[in-house]
Amino acid sequence: MRRALVISAIFVGTLAGCGGHKPVPKRLVVEGDLGSWRFRRFQGPLVDVEVWVEGNTAEAFTASYITSDSEKRGRIEDQDLVNVFVTRYQKPEGVVRATVKFARRLAQEHHYQVEEEKIAGERTLTITSPTESWVLWPSKQYVVKIGGRGLAKVPKAMVASYADRYPSQLPGGSLEGALPPGPDDAPKAEDKKDPYDGNNPKPDLDKYDPKKTKIPERQVDLPDPKPDPKPDPKPDPKKKK
Secondary structure (H helix, E strand, C coil): CHHHHHHHHHHHHHHHHCCCCCCCCCCCCCCCCECCEEEEEEEEEECCCCCCCCCCCEEEEEEEEEEHHHHHHCCCCHHHEEEEEEEEECCCCCHHHHHHHHHHHHHCCCCCEEEEEEECCEEEEEEECCCEEEEEEEECCEEEEEEEECCCCCCHHHHHHHHCCCCCCCCCCCCCCCCCCCHHHCCCHHHCCCCCCCCCCCCCHHHCCCCCCCCCCCCCCCCCCCCCCCCCCCCCCCCCC
């Protein structure tokens, strides 16, 4: 009996160690209290999304949370309110790239400060200004944004709760390094090579090796040379003028 209990404890511990992330909510946002933050409002779907990906339709869902203290006193101030936006795209392609481009664009504006920061073990982008504070990150076909106006800092516990459902895919050094790959990396139509024509093949000059291959010179058809004019016949002295 004791051995069975030990095996059972090991099995349960193994399951706990292998536990994955929490599932994505049915309506994308957590419609319940998160610690001391009380869930108050749901809204969605919204088609006017903040991070736009070309050729990738999206819709957003929002949730609002207030502090338990504000609920007790019956008055909500800016620092008592946190909003969560979760945007779902039709496909994951281009989502990470568009999120990084969006953050870089905000960083170029004087009143925003954008930094890369790890919160709850997940790499995120913090966006702050004198009047608001946000945390943003991409996750497969989703983009999560948490924060609000009047906040000095976004609650880490709330970020951790959503990061457990939407693990970050933000690459390190995303604000300074090369942009992540995306659909707009595809070659343009004018950059594509002409299809191969067996009846009229064209040499591939990118792979041309002058030691092995000699490109024939272009033949130019020249006009036939004019014949030399015949000299005037010499006069015959025997003939009378």
